[in-house]
Amino acid sequence: MKIGRRKMRWSFLSQADEKHGGTRRIGCFRILGQMIVVLVLGVVFGLLGNCFSPRGIDLFRNYFSKVTDQPGGTAKGALGAADGRMIGHQIAMALFDSPERLVEKIVFVDVRTADSYALGHVPGSYHFDYYQPAAGLAEVMAACRTAETVVVYCKGGDCEDARLAVALLEQNGIPAGKLRLYKNGFGGWEAAGAPVETGARSSGVLKGGSR
């Protein structure tokens, strides 16, 4: 009786036809099994693809710890903690115009993607991708150690990559007092008509540049 009820219950998901005098039933358990196979394939391809991709993510790295560990667990919480180090466009421009920038006592660090950096960045700024730190951390760390002021920026707006990068630089021994966050980001810099360099660092190729 119990078996009969179970068959009835699952019959809406199964099909039967009469062939060779027998009944074929493809029930929900078969579909469930197929779903498990598809899920396993997704997991295997996902792990392998991530492992072999040059842009793959580090599964064991907590990328957002400095943001979510703040009280309230929101990006705004982390932003509040860094408020004292936030600088606007006027201060950023003054730091950029300072002769100390030319002797690298003031350095700018761009934490956007390599593609965005190549399309345009603050002239002379170092590139450092927070999500792929192995690529440029050593060079940036050397510059930050000798500098007196380090201005970190991302694209601006709600971008939290600059805050995350500042936290990483601090973790690696750069004093917090040196670090500044340019809140307008590259979007604000470009919109204000400030000089923009394209290509590699100190390539000298300027885009626009009227101030």
Place this chain on the structure above:
Amino acid sequence: MTFFGRQWSWWLGFASRVALGLVFVWMGMSKVLEPVVFLKQLHAYRWLDFPFINIVAAILPWLEIVCGLLLLAGFFVRASTLLVAAMLAVFMVAITERAWSLQHGGVLFCAIRFDCGCGAGEVAVCWKLFENSILLLMTPASWWGARIARNAAREP
């Protein structure tokens, strides 16, 4: 009623299956090519924390591709269709919830635009929900299309 020797219902199932397959392969590929961008977009939803966010960011795009390819190839169609429907339902809930959280200052819900991490860049929330609803409506057709094809193959 038949069309090119097949029942219209078969064609409906076939078209739905292929459309779902193409959309999921395309969406998955756009995420696989930029995994860090997808990770950041996932983080913007504030649904997952470490280590789950990393695991989902690595696996979900490939699951979409696997489901899409299986739908296109016609293997495990009903299992893939169910998974695709489940993913679409979760995506729609996540997009709606995030749009609500972004709604402030009397802004119309449909006027909200953000990059939902769906592989199409910044989109209007209502348009994205409409797109996903259409895809979700295609899943029953894909399911029944697989049944019709199976029954037809068994006919003597």
